[in-house]
């Protein structure tokens with residue numbers, strides 16, 4: 607019999623996980639995913655259970671990396687919350703298993719992993735697809751993902767200007783005061799978007815908040831919200847005129863309202879670009895439509911667990 611799982615909760619995950627490890631690790635994993643080699647990555651399309659009474663969904667996100675010996679599943683619930691609700695909009699828990707025997711080795715907080723791995727993947731998309739001379743970064747939204755995206759984008763790139771837009775000026779101002787570097791607050795989405803080289807949309811909106819008319823030709827957009835087939839963040843014109851990259855083609859056609867409802871063509875997965883199979887069309891306007899993948903969580907959990915074991919061995 608195996609012993610009980612260790613519990614690794616949010617403060618420890620935050621201490622153990624670093625973007626400097628996560629970004630190269632996820633870049634490798636995205637490439638492996640796009641090989642569609644079952645020994646590298648096995649990841650069924652996640653299941654979504656509607657929590658109708660509570661206006662939410664529970665996603666179950668299993669992934670297995672045979673060559674790395676990593677087996678995990680994340681359970682994540684996300685909700686449409688009323689403005690000002692004290693309840694969190696997303697809550698995640700991750701189970702890391704030993705694939706040889708099937709026992710759960712660790713139960714981990716999944717929130718920090720979700721914030722950090724999503725932002726790290728967006729940063730990889732920007733590294734691959736933004737123009738080298740990019741100077742202005744705009745973030746739409748001021749929640750958890752806005753913060754993690756701010757952290758990794760300012761750690762990895764040297765933007766001359768960072769802007770943030772929220773539907774209320776108060777929240778945009780509060781965001782600016784809570785981060786270490788200079789950020790300009792905007793109460794007009796259009797003004798925040800115009801002239802930006804990179805735009806990250808991390809809102810809970812179900813309608814378009816970013817329109818082609820505002821986006822500078824050649825800009826890179828990382829669209830992270832709108833994770834249901836009838837939810838949107840980007841308008842049809844932007845989706846159709848931009849070159850669209852995704853994390854997973856299967857995920858995008860099943861879950862992305864921006865892809866499904868616009869009828870936009872998916873040009874490539876980020877992994878295809880990493881593998882050299884598809885080009886990074888930096889000179890064009892590009893959209894990376896992110897939905898999140900179980901394999902990103904699995905690789906992140908492995909990093910956390912390895913560091914946890916190293917720390918435990920030193921105690």
Ligand SMILES: NC(=O)c1ccc[n+]([C@@H]2O[C@H](COP(=O)([O-])OP(=O)(O)OC[C@H]3O[C@@H](n4cnc5c(N)ncnc54)[C@H](O)[C@@H]3O)[C@@H](O)[C@H]2O)c1
Pocket residue numbers: 684695696720724747748749750751752772773777808809810811812813815830831832833896897898899
């Ligand atoms: N792609 C992925 O891998 C992935 C992973 C995690 C979360 N998400 C999605 O990213 C989005 C942000 O997640 P979060 O954890 O930061 O949530 P959060 O609740 O912490 O923040 C959401 C932000 O969106 C704003 N917002 C809400 N409704 C809006 C509207 N109608 N128009 C404009 N802004 C609005 C809120 O004011 C807040 O700033 C969510 O849609 C979530 O489902 C995607």
Ligand SMILES: O=C(O)[C@@H]1CCCCN1
Pocket residue numbers: 682684696720833897898899
């Ligand atoms: O991949 C994820 O973890 C997220 C959770 C929330 C909804 C969208 N996808």
